[in-house]
Amino acid sequence: MAGMRITKLHGLGNDFVLLDWRQAGVDAPSIELARKLCDRHRGVGADGVLTLLPHADGTRLVIHNPDGSRPEMCGNGARCAALWLATDGLQKATGAEVRVRLQTDAGVRDCTVAEGARLIGDVEIAMGVPEIAPHRTFVVEGAMREATPVSMGNPHRVFFVEDAPGPLLSLAARAGPQLCLAEDANIEFARRTAPQQLEVAVWERGAGLTQACGTGACAVAAAAMARGVVEKSKPVAVDLPGGRLVLRLEPASGQLLMRGPAQFVFSGEWG
Numbered sequence: 001m002a003g004m005r006i007t008k009l010h011g012l013g014n015d016f017v018l019l020d021w022r023q024a025g026v027d028a029p030s031i032e033l034a035r036k037l038c039d040r041h042r043g044v045g046a047d048g049v050l051t052l053l054p055h056a057d058g059t060r061l062v063i064h065n066p067d068g069s070r071p072e073m074c075g076n077g078a079r080c081a082a083l084w085l086a087t088d089g090l091q092k093a094t095g096a097e098v099r100v101r102l103q104t105d106a107g108v109r110d111c112t113v114a115e116g117a118r119l120i121g122d123v124e125i126a127m128g129v130p131e132i133a134p135h136r137t138f139v140v141e142g143a144m145r146e147a148t149p150v151s152m153g154n155p156h157r158v159f160f161v162e163d164a165p166g167p168l169l170s171l172a173a174r175a176g177p178q179l180c181l182a183e184d185a186n187i188e189f190a191r192r193t194a195p196q197q198l199e200v201a202v203w204e205r206g207a208g209l210t211q212a213c214g215t216g217a218c219a220v221a222a223a224a225m226a227r228g229v230v231e232k233s234k235p236v237a238v239d240l241p242g243g244r245l246v247l248r249l250e251p252a253s254g255q256l257l258m259r260g261p262a263q264f265v266f267s268g269e270w271g
Contacts, residue, residue, distance in 0.1 A: 006037070006044060007090070008265035009083065011076030013211025013242030015265065018050045018084055022059065031068030037270070038066035044270065047210045050077050052085070058101030058108070059085060065206030073106035073153040075214015075245075075258055079123040082111035083262040086121075090264050093118040106153020119264040127215070128153055129254045130222035140175050148223035152256075154205075155185035156219035160229065162191045168201035169209065169241055176203020186213065190220045196230050197237045211242030218256045221247040 007018045017037045019029065029037075034049045036042070046066070053060040061081050063074045084090060086098035093116055100111040107128060114122040133149040140159065147157040157179065164171055168189045176187045180203050187203040202216040203209060217238040224230045235248040245260040 004270050005267065006270045007084065007267045008044065008046065009080035009262060010265060011079045011212060011214065011242075011260060011262045012240060012245070014076040014213065015046050015211075016048050016050045016077050016080050017044050017046045018052070018080060020052045020084065020089065022052050022054045028053065028062040029064065031064070034064035035066065035068045038064075047204075047207050048074060048077055050074075050081050052081060055103045058103050060103045061109075063104070065204075067206045069206040070105065071154050071204075071206060073104050073109070073127075073215055075125060075127060075152075075218065076212050076260070076262075078102055078104070078109055078111065078125055078214070079260060079262040082113050082123045082125070083117060083121055083264075086111075086113035087118050090119055090267075094121070104153070120261060122259060123262050124257055124259040125214075126250070126253075127218045127256045127258050130218065130256060132222060132226050138179065140179070141171075148226065149185075150219035150222050152215040152218045152222075154215055155183070156188055156216060157183055157185050158188045158190060158220050158223040160191060160223075160227070161189050164189065164191065168199060172201035172203045173209055176209070179203070180205055186216050186219070188213075188216050188220050190224070192224070192229055193239070196234050197239065198224060198230070199239050201241065212240040212245070212260075214245065214258055214260070216240075217245045218247060218258055222256060225249065 049064040051062040082100040098113045102109045112124045131151040150156045179187045202213040221236045225232045
């Protein structure tokens with residue numbers, strides 16, 4: 001589509017090209033277009049494409065990875081989409097908290113955009129109820145390590161590696177690709193750095209290493225709560241390479257609520 005309007009946003013360095021096609025009368029972009037937009041050498045450059053489409057109840061959010069594949073959900077991308085919608089395309093600041101409903105391939109995600117947000121703002125998302133499966137054992141760099149399978153609408157394998165030497169990002173870069181391919185899942189490596197505080201690195205399906213992964217942070221927090229690494233009754237800080245997300249469990253619904261920033265980078269025209 002020539003001459004289309006694009007906007008670049010990021011959540012903790014996890015960056016996206018946003019296409020607001022609610023009035024365009026077209027469906028989600030092609031795999032080829034998503035790949036072109038995400039190309040960091042010949043395109044705009046991004047960890048994914050967010051497409052907004054009309055829906056009877058809220059707004060439909062379609063997500064593409066850099067390789068053109070479609071993940072079911074993306075927490076950082078959803079925060080960026082919510083900021084865009086709550087501020088009328090970043091045109092006005094929110095006078096009060098604004099509620100935004102997103103229809104995703106993982107189900108409904110209700111978002112709350114903080115008061116005063118416009119080009120940057122905190123967004124809290126109800127990320128759904130984590131589905132945790134029994135632990136499984138994998139060989140990681142010659143050692144047997146236990147992983148907790150977690151679904152946040154998309155699949156994750158969470159490894160707690162308290163004894164791992166060096167940066168977790170390096171471990172994710174080395175061990176993540178093979179595990180991701182074998183499991184068709186996002187791979188998280190985590191360790192506790194303080195009470196209610198976790199350090200995390202993620203290898204994402206279809207994207208590889210990114211600065212942050214919202215569903216990955218949720219998966220790690222859910223696994224940590226299930227394993228007793230952190231307390232369920234208190235917020236959990238998850239530190240990713242790009243910054244911090246805060247997770248809390250809603251006792252009544254069992255949902256995880258994720259809070260973190262979304263920020264405008266630039267707008268322009270493609271093609």
